[in-house]
Amino acid sequence: MPSNTISFVHSERVIEIRNPNPNETLLNFVRTKLKKTGTKEGCAEGGCGACTIVLGELKDNNIIYTAINSCITFLPTLNGKQLILVEDLISKDNSLHPVQEAMIKCHGSQCGFCTPGFIMSLFSMFKNYSKLKEDVIKDSIAGNLCRCTGYKPIIKAAKSLRTKNKIDHFVKNKKQIIALLKKIGNESIAIYKKDKKYFAPRYVAELKKILKKNSKSKLLSGGTDLSLVVTKDRKDIESIVYMNSIKELNYIKKNSKYIEVGATTSLSNFEIYIKKYYPDFNKILKRYGSVQIRNVATIAGNIATASPIGDNLPLLLALDSQIVLQDIKKSKILPINDFFINYRKTKLKEGQFIHSIRIPILVKNIFKAYKISKRFDDDISSVCAAFNLIIEKNKIKEIKIAYGGMAAVPKRAVYCERVLLNSSITKTVIDKAKNALEKDFSPISDMRASGNYRKIVAKNLLEKCFLEINEKKLIGIHS
Ligand SMILES: Cc1cc2nc3c(=O)[nH]c(=O)nc-3n(C[C@H](O)[C@H](O)[C@H](O)COP(=O)(O)OP(=O)(O)OC[C@H]3O[C@@H](n4cnc5c(N)ncnc54)[C@H](O)[C@@H]3O)c2cc1C
Ligand code: FES
Ligand code: FES
Numbered sequence: 001m002p003s004n005t006i007s008f009v010h011s012e013r014v015i016e017i018r019n020p021n022p023n024e025t026l027l028n029f030v031r032t033k034l035k036k037t038g039t040k041e042g043c044a045e046g047g048c049g050a051c052t053i054v055l056g057e058l059k060d061n062n063i064i065y066t067a068i069n070s071c072i073t074f075l076p077t078l079n080g081k082q083l084i085l086v087e088d089l090i091s092k093d094n095s096l097h098p099v100q101e102a103m104i105k106c107h108g109s110q111c112g113f114c115t116p117g118f119i120m121s122l123f124s125m126f127k128n129y130s131k132l133k134e135d136v137i138k139d140s141i142a143g144n145l146c147r148c149t150g151y152k153p154i155i156k157a158a159k160s161l162r163t164k165n166k167i168d169h170f171v172k173n174k175k176q177i178i179a180l181l182k183k184i185g186n187e188s189i190a191i192y193k194k195d196k197k198y199f200a201p202r203y204v205a206e207l208k209k210i211l212k213k214n215s216k217s218k219l220l221s222g223g224t225d226l227s228l229v230v231t232k233d234r235k236d237i238e239s240i241v242y243m244n245s246i247k248e249l250n251y252i253k254k255n256s257k258y259i260e261v262g263a264t265t266s267l268s269n270f271e272i273y274i275k276k277y278y279p280d281f282n283k284i285l286k287r288y289g290s291v292q293i294r295n296v297a298t299i300a301g302n303i304a305t306a307s308p309i310g311d312n313l314p315l316l317l318a319l320d321s322q323i324v325l326q327d328i329k330k331s332k333i334l335p336i337n338d339f340f341i342n343y344r345k346t347k348l349k350e351g352q353f354i355h356s357i358r359i360p361i362l363v364k365n366i367f368k369a370y371k372i373s374k375r376f377d378d379d380i381s382s383v384c385a386a387f388n389l390i391i392e393k394n395k396i397k398e399i400k401i402a403y404g405g406m407a408a409v410p411k412r413a414v415y416c417e418r419v420l421l422n423s424s425i426t427k428t429v430i431d432k433a434k435n436a437l438e439k440d441f442s443p444i445s446d447m448r449a450s451g452n453y454r455k456i457v458a459k460n461l462l463e464k465c466f467l468e469i470n471e472k473k474l475i476g477i478h479s
Helices: 026-033 098-105 115-128 134-141 151-163 174-184 204-213 267-274 279-286 299-305 312-318 414-420 427-440 451-471
Strands: 005-010 013-018 052-059 062-069 082-084 189-193 196-200 218-220 239-242 252-254 258-262 322-326 331-335 340-342 353-360 366-372 383-392 395-404
Touching: 005 174, 013 174, 052 115, 052 174, 062 115, 062 174, 082 174, 098 115, 098 151, 115 134, 115 151, 134 151, 204 239, 204 353, 252 267, 258 267, 267 279, 267 299, 279 312, 279 366, 299 312, 299 353, 312 366, 312 383, 312 395, 366 451, 383 451, 395 414, 414 427, 427 451
Parallel strands: 005 082, 196 239, 218 239
Antiparallel strands: 005 013, 052 062, 052 082, 189 196, 252 258, 258 353, 322 331, 322 353, 366 383, 383 395
């Protein structure tokens, strides 16, 4: 029987909440119910990092620590986890955590607003990495905004942690926390609260039964898109089915033909795995939101939003990936190219869910992808492009090109592909292909970029791709 009570570990004790409000954010709960006001609200949309907290989760008799944005996390998803707030970093004898000490010593804190979030991001980094290289440090705080550009002292503080003793009070208390996490387990949850419902099944079979009776429910994975309905649009979500407690769907496996990514796999885990096969996929994911976002967000969620600027989507389109859809009775495999119908509309039907994504392993192919956005980190694309091709004796034998940000849906550039297929790579051919993009796309102007800018950028990215292939080197300020 599913429980209507969520249980989590905080401050070395188990806290139980009966019938929590499914639409309440974790940030609101922490500040107004736990009365811990160290965690701040800045943007309420996952973009500033002021609300960063860390979750501890059991894995193979160990605790995995992940930084997340509490402003876009619904309270019931805390079930079965350890909640770590900035107030919890200080030891019982009142001594500061090494991260806090480092921030003070290096003058990393100028205001009380962003500092708790930075501390929590650095704490998560401190727990997860043995070597604190420059790129790890920058990645770890890319989702935390300091409005007065105090980054240098914060980076200095992070670097000073390289020599710090790793034995903090979390290491000392680990056995006790593991025992508590094991004790509370991770039961299936079913909450009926006034006009709202929330389900967190643990198995696919359970999910199907829930969807049979509640086919209009909203599926919630990382919530980095869906939660904004509540925090920004100020609307309620009546019925939620939380996917991320289904461990059965949290996997990455491969055979000789494709890599299969289960729907509840986080982007953080996927970005590490995909690097070996498609380094450019990894490069794009490194610039996808922030660590806090990627720790919970999924490819399945990104696909289901069908956002024209969803960064995974042009890459998956160019790689000719497939989506495994499942409903109560059967599953179906669909090429991703057939999935998007119109602006934020897909072929997904009520009661159906994305089970997994299959990405072909193409050993002979060249795969390149580029993201253009106003800021390098933690920003949405103006244009995203992906190129997948085989060249033999200077002739293009196979080509698939896809763009995001150029139409109402992420889309293949079929006219451009036709010009390039079976052609030699010459300036004339590339120019023709660039012109063909005009036939493929009529991008709109919005706050991110004008339509004209998008057209020019799309053409330039095509040229850049072939320049890089010809010259066998990367071109750009970050290469
Ligand atoms: C600060 C911030 C930065 C961001 N940066 C980027 C970025 O750089 N690039 C980018 O592309 N996106 C970005 N996003 C958007 C968002 O993170 C992505 O779209 C993300 O991949 C959504 O995944 P999720 O698991 O969080 O989905 P959720 O928010 O849980 O769900 C999104 C939608 O998918 C549906 N859904 C979820 N799981 C399934 C499933 N298994 N089957 C069927 N439907 C499902 C939900 O019902 C919902 O409609 C950003 C968002 C924020 C808040
Ligand atoms: S309040 Fe800005 S990320 Fe949560
Ligand atoms: S120190 Fe807080 S915003 Fe810069």
